[in-house]
Amino acid sequence: ASNLVEIVNLKKYYPIRRFGITKKVIRAVDGVSFSIKKGETLGLVGESGCGKSTTGRMIAQLVPSTEGKIFFKGENISKFAVKHAKQLSKKIQYVFQDPYTSLNPRHKIASLLKEPLTIHHIGNKKERRQSVLEMLEQIGLDPSFENKYIHQLSGGQRQRIVIARALMLRPEFLVLDEPVSALDVSVQAQILNLLKDLQQQFSLTYLFISHDLNVVHYMSDRVAVMYLGKIVEVSDVDHIYKAPLHPYTQTLVSAIPTVWKKEKRRRILLEGEIPDPSSTKGCSFQGRCPFAYDRCKFEQPKPIHLDNHRMVSCHLYS
Numbered sequence: 001a002s003n004l005v006e007i008v009n010l011k012k013y014y015p016i017r018r019f020g021i022t023k024k025v026i027r028a029v030d031g032v033s034f035s036i037k038k039g040e041t042l043g044l045v046g047e048s049g050c051g052k053s054t055t056g057r058m059i060a061q062l063v064p065s066t067e068g069k070i071f072f073k074g075e076n077i078s079k080f081a082v083k084h085a086k087q088l089s090k091k092i093q094y095v096f097q098d099p100y101t102s103l104n105p106r107h108k109i110a111s112l113l114k115e116p117l118t119i120h121h122i123g124n125k126k127e128r129r130q131s132v133l134e135m136l137e138q139i140g141l142d143p144s145f146e147n148k149y150i151h152q153l154s155g156g157q158r159q160r161i162v163i164a165r166a167l168m169l170r171p172e173f174l175v176l177d178e179p180v181s182a183l184d185v186s187v188q189a190q191i192l193n194l195l196k197d198l199q200q201q202f203s204l205t206y207l208f209i210s211h212d213l214n215v216v217h218y219m220s221d222r223v224a225v226m227y228l229g230k231i232v233e234v235s236d237v238d239h240i241y242k243a244p245l246h247p248y249t250q251t252l253v254s255a256i257p258t259v260w261k262k263e264k265r266r267r268i269l270l271e272g273e274i275p276d277p278s279s280t281k282g283c284s285f286q287g288r289c290p291f292a293y294d295r296c297k298f299e300q301p302k303p304i305h306l307d308n309h310r311m312v313s314c315h316l317y318s
């Protein structure tokens, strides 16, 4: 299959200014590249603050990038013209983590779901209502939900509405940013299974952002691991969990409490301080890496592409 989405050397820098002078620059996303094939789910994992959400937001055109390219169906959309924006916003949707902040509590479910159609002038009043009822059925909610408000809904039901709203415009690509993190574990599986069903029914492609490696394992075909603004490893899901290459991925995987891991892995503990993201010298993982050696202090590792489409960014593999 061909790539639906491809990002190349994407960057987001935030200058820290004092007295009008740029003191330093925070490299929130620092040269990220990956591609997502049509119909697949790419998991994007890493600790909070590593730049996962910012990467997703740049792809969804919610924040501008500092540098780099974003291709959607082969077209560079990173510097899109304004007339293109509306068209694009139909094809790419972003699902936020917290339903409370992304849904207006004063609107009924029906009008929350209708709103994207109204904005894009799709259908008449009757057709819009019909679309709402069909969508409620798709996401497993009774038609009576059209007259409810979000405060009358459980956490799982609210997240279903957020997903439904994102699907009203029949997008091709969803950025799912921690879509189940706010939910009870018992409800998480229902929402994950719903997302899998919807992916089949609507031929969707997902970027699935999460800090939870079990959830990512369940959802993803391939996984990209992010650390301090950089992708340190990309691989198919099996390799990431059974034979992780990058020392950071190894520490993440060794720390998962799980039932599916066959052999017991010795847990590797992360030591050292998280370095200052404004510093660029050497490998950004060096202070916490159990395998760090001299070269890691002075030289930033470059991405190394191995067979089976695996990528790792670490001197141990050069």
Ligand code: SF4
Pocket: 246, 247, 248, 283, 284, 285, 286, 287, 289, 290, 291, 292, 293, 296, 301, 313, 314, 315, 316
């Ligand atoms: Fe560790 Fe060096 Fe590899 Fe960085 S480049 S992950 S410090 S071994």
Ligand code: MG
Pocket: 048, 049, 052, 053
């Ligand atoms: Mg986030």
